[in-house]
Amino acid sequence: MEQNSKEILPARYLNDHIKADTREDGRDFLSFRPVSVNVGSIKNADSSAVCRIGNTGAVCGIKAELGPPHADAPDVGIILPIVELSGLCSQRFRPGLPKEEAMCIAKIVEDILISSKAIDLTDLCIHKGKLVWILNCQIMCTNADGAVVDCCIAALMAALKNLTVQKVEYTPESNEFKTDPVERVSIPLKQMSIRTSFALLKDDLLIADPTSFEEDMATSILSLAYNEKNEIVYLHKPGGDPISDTLLKKAMSKAKSHTEQVRTLISTAQSTVEKK
Amino acid sequence: MSPDECSFRPMACELNYLSNSDGSAFLKQGETVILAGVNGPVQVKQTKSIYNKATVQAVYETKNEKRLAGDEGQLIRLCITKTCESALLTSLHPSTMIQISIEELEDNGSSLACILNSSCLALINSGLAMKYTFAAVCCMIDEESNNIILDPNTLQLKKAKAVFTLVFDSVKKELITCQSSGSFKEEELLTSIKKCREAVHHIFEFYRDIVKQYATAI
């Protein structure tokens, strides 16, 4: 019966829950879903992580490859985030060509990496103008039930935290590059940023960590990313109803405390695995 | 607010620049030049049709090197679509499409703000019913002095610690769209929002002047 009313009268279904001061999964308005992180489960990748936020899940695998740098920036490496939203993860997506949504998420992920200066790109340079590391960060969404980008970012950050690459030596005399098959060096993650989403329902009701049903019903979506220094590195609100300053402040304080928790969670998960 | 704190680069605008669009605006903010056109409501493809409201679609073309990077424009397109959608009364035109096309002729900083302003002017020019008009302000925080600079150009942007594009509605002057880059503190964000909100009425006044000029002459 309840399932029916959700599909037939979604607005009423939502309203009934709001009136009862609760959400469809029984949470408070400003509480988050449980988060779980697993690091290093994919052995083929140089580093990997799986993250789940409630039902939403994302897998991130990083492969480091050697290649020439861009001609206009010869001394920096390249990070290429690729986001895949397969047909499996939600009814909304059809398998096939990369979708606009996936492209947007990839761009957001890239923006957060750049804004937060998560990795010093010069660390990825082996020899200026000749060879740099190219980090292919493949992020796959396994299940999309709201806050997909948050999950992708958390998985990526966990994977980057654990990243090691092969050691490469350059001998200038013979102009040779040599990789060491055993020894690996880690690439330091300078800033771990975590993104949190909020949705604005009608009558200016702010809810944290929306599910995909709540995202569809929301009048506006707001997302914030914080770095370790408690600075905002990304603030995104694409259109929707206007938001007042009070609500924005409320969202900021909630996001900050949640970010701290997720960061500790990732560190804990990471401390239990040995670096490759 | 003292006048030197609120300094937009000179703006100029011509409406009706294109003869084949339902509404068009050619907006210049400093050296950033944007052409926006609105077509709609027009026929929509079956797959994109929404039964109870109009589909809003944005097309964005740029001339600079970003174009080579590919999906850079996707996020800007999302921003234009969502912002215009929130201002338009889309339920008045069910199963149709409102298409907003943007051509970026020259980018010298604050281009997203200029894009959004020109699309708002084009929407006004097209005569589509709107809940409110909106105006975008770009501002940046200087790396060294921590000063907030409104409407920065490319040269200033190179020294930016953080850049915001903030869009406000004309009724309550509240935040519709926000996009940021760079890292910044919460207080810095709040002061920037406050400053932009104070400055935004200049843009609304500019809209009013332009519309008045056209309404009285034609």
Add this chain to the structure above:
Amino acid sequence: MKETYISTCEKNFVNKAILADTRLDGRTLLEPRPLKINFGAKWGSCLVSLGQTRATAQVSCDIQTPKAARPNEGMLYVSVNLSPLAAEHFDGSRSSEATAVINRILEKCLKESKCVDLESLCIVADKKVCIKSIKLINICKLRFGNLYSILFLQVWNIRVDITIINHDGNLIDCAAIAALAALMHFHRPDVTSTGEEVIVHSFIEKDPLPLTLYHHPICISFITFENGKTVVDPSYLEERVGTAIFTLTLNSHREVCSLYFDYMENTALVADVIPSVSTFAANYAYELIREVKELVRQDVEAKYKKEVPEMNTFAQCIATDKVTSMISERINIKLMTWNHYNQADEEVSCSMETDPVNEEKSEIINVGNGTAELVMSKSNIAEGGKNMWHSSDSSDNEFEHWQDVEFVEVKNREKTPAETIDLSGDSEEEETTVLSKLDLE
């Protein structure tokens, strides 16, 4: 969105007018529309207006690996985009038939006429010998198979992007002028090659270099009607009524670079187009190229002096002292007899308003003072109306208005009913409104 159909009535009217050597916008058969070029602040960007048809072009360059067959030559890439701004039936995709036709003609015009010196765009010539000098041992997962060639074979890739932003016929000519003007205007950064490394100098370090053009090709299009008459620089309506299109690519030495001829509809055959217009085309091409060269020269010189050009910048496209009205459902007609009163182009008649209630057959309305107009409603065939725009203005200085009707001047105007629509409530309608720095500071 589909293109709207053209009515038989309109078709017949245009054909009849052409038979009487008259075109709807008041031009003679072999009279092109005025050309205007505005240049952007960057090298190689321009906006070309041919009457109401408008196109923008941007030339950009990057360093790439040359094609295997021609390792010592740079590359030139031409791409045309029909923006949905231009007309409602353009969807902005790059794969439509119209795009393909224009792209092909422009490729013939620019690439196959070999007007750009591609050999001068080579940075590092073929040095395949060097490849073995680097040994890479034990590098796993080497992603770029052509890593070596990227390091050693480098040429400039010049890319011309043309976007049509307003469609009022003759897209080919407009796009060709835009492409040529942009190529002539473009300057690439200087490079130094040290054998191993290629250093690209910024514009501050070293002055940029222009492209070498051997000659300047340009397209001239003609439309032939079923009655055998041919017009140059067709408008959108003429393009759709005509039976055959003929595009000639010429350079300033009166040499033909390419030809394109196609029937728009297979109802009639046309004869003798080429001999009848080729001399005119050659002369016109010469004039046009000279004009483009002059405009480019002015802007480039100003840029060399590192000053903002006084004229023809993008900013100057925006008219601040005038008001343009262009949304009009009607066909706008001007006849050449009173051509000299309104030298300004079709925008003139665009600002007219007709009264649909006033049901009259399409007719010539004499407004007085040597101005008259023929109004025909597109949606309501053969119904036109009196020019109500004019009558709403009070009578004293009407001649002054008609001399410059292109832009409805905000100054020197009597109070009109429309002015009561004052949005802010204060009635000072004289203000010319530009938000300038002064206003804000």
